[in-house]
Amino acid sequence: MIPLAAYVAVSAVLFMTGLIGVLIRRNFIIVLMSVEIMLNAANINLVAFSHYLNSMAGQMSALFIIAVAAAEAAVGLAIIIVIFRGKMATNVDQINILKW
């Protein structure tokens, strides 16, 4: 029996990996992938607690998040492609015109 703390630890490591990826990487695709990692870290957490608390609600939420993540990935990729076509850029630092 793997203790709950192990799941939470894996989840925390994954989340931090994703967060650091979002904060320090500059490539659109990688930023998007990092966001996916963060979502899945949350999923692990949800499923683990669902099992531990013997409630199906967490697993339901995890399923919803997977569905939403798929949609989000599709929309995000579409936006990235449009930006790439317009500005020939894959670097998020180049997209900085929305400011004061």
Added chain:
Amino acid sequence: MFDLLVLLIPLFPLLAVLANGLYGSRYSHELAGRLAFGSVGLSFLCTLGVFVSVLSNPEPREVIAWSWIFGGNLSINLAFLIDPLTTIMLLVVTGVGFLIHVYSVGYMHGEEGFTRFFTYMNLFMVSMLLLVMGSNYLVLFIGWEGVGLCSYLLIGYYYEKVSAGKAATKAFVVNRIGDAGFLIAVFLIFSHFASLDYSTVLSQASSLSTEMATAITICLLIGAFGKSAQLPLYTWLPDAMEGPTPVSALIHAATMVTAGVYMVVRNHVLFDMAPIALTTVGIIGGVTALFAATIGLVQNDIKRVLAYSTVSQLGYMFLACGVGAYTAAIFHLVTHAFFKALLFLSAGAVIHSLSGEQDIRKMGGLHNKIPITHTVFLIGTLAIAGIPPLAGFWSKDEIMAHAFVHGYYHLYLLAAIGAFLTSFYMFRLTYLTFYGQSRVEPHVAKHIHESPPIMTYPLMILAGLAVVGGFLGVPPEHGWFHGFLHDVATPVGAAPHAVDMGTLLGLMVAAVVIALGGWGLAHYMYSTRPQMANEWAEKSPQVYTTLLNKYYVDELYDRIIVEPFKKLGELWDWFDRHILDRFVVGIGKGTDLSSEAITWTEKHVIYAGLNVVGYGNHLLAWSWRKLQSGMVHHYAAIIVIGLAILIHLVVLWFAGSSSAGSSMY
């Protein structure tokens, strides 16, 4: 049915006014003319219907159109009173009015302001109908002012002519003097009777004191003298000839100027109580009849001769009122409407034939060139001169006979001399216009032509009326006319007098001799020995120039009334400029100064305060806006840092507030 007919009488011309006045420019002159005379014709037909009804039932009947002013115990209706007197006036106004409208369509043909002319003419008809139909003094007053307004508008019809504008203003102003008197009379009536209805006022007239009755009637008379051009307010009527000739015929001969006579007869109950007023009417009427006739002797403008003749004939009507012969006054009003409208319209036809020439010194010999006009003009002349059996003879003779029989010998004398002069100047006019050598200017002479049928047919009808109209009042004092008006126009308390047939016949013969005498003298002076008139004029130049200049009355009025008023106006002008304006300018300057002070305060105090607030905001915004860099990473980092701080706080809070929370796992 009767009520409807009565209401329709003024309604038809009113509709024509609205149609022609508002939409007249959108359709042809022909249609506008048809609307104008058609509406008056329909009114005439309705009047005939009313007349038939009144014949069978002569009792006064009141028709209320609507309740106009009411409040407290005051109640004034827009109501019409139909009795024999009104019916006679209605017949004259709509009948003669219709003929003149038809004639005008021919006379005004091709004029620029054709539609405007007929709008005013119809408006005049509406006002005149209100005047004669109204059942109280207020409706009478509306009509009274309405006809004055239309008279003004139509005299000034050729408004681009300065003289027409001045004549219109003069007519209006002089009429205002009379109107003021009339208004005061209405106020006096209201203050005494607390009502303005004829039925109330006339039936309670006996409650008036003689002084009050005199005051009311004298004020009414001032109004009547203004409207009917009697001394001393007659000066506007000759100048009113500046208007188109049909206007002179309709307004300044047949209808409006007789409004004063109608009003006096309508209120004869009040006049009967005020002998002073009656005497005044008689004397003013007689003097005006003679005075205007003398001026008419030497005038050279065909319309002006007729204008003075109108003033003179109106004088006869007032003279008749003054001697209590109200029926005779209305009788003369009717016959005068026939023959004077005829004379004016045929004078218009003469002017029309001569391309606008009005000076009788440049006429002459026209009798075979325009035979129809000549015939009808001659009939009109015979009628007004009092040659039997034409209309003017019967009515004028009746007035003179009445004056004589009732012992007003001085008035009879005035009227008799006036009648002689009337006959003389009318035949002088006829001879100078239609007979003798032609003095027409050559370039005009080429174009002389008879008027079109639309003008000559009304003339013929009027000529027919001028011939037979007098038989309404035959035999004198007992004709159909007298029977019809007996209830409304018999003086209060008049003793039935036995008339000596011999006296009456003698007076008739005298009247005929007078008329023929005038004719004979005119014939001698202007046909047999044409140079005689000039010889007379040279022999007594003072008399001639005095008459030619109308006794200098206009100059006198200018000197004693118009000029002082102008001086007064100049004084006020000076006062206005130098005192009132200074004051006003001072106030303006003060306002200007204070506004400058306020402007300074606003600029330097209020704006400064507002600017401090604005700049503060600006500064604050400037220091914080760097936060929004546009870099996604920065935002993400801020979110993460913020989240971390929040979670830290939440955990701390949970740890502090609940000891159970910390040992949950």
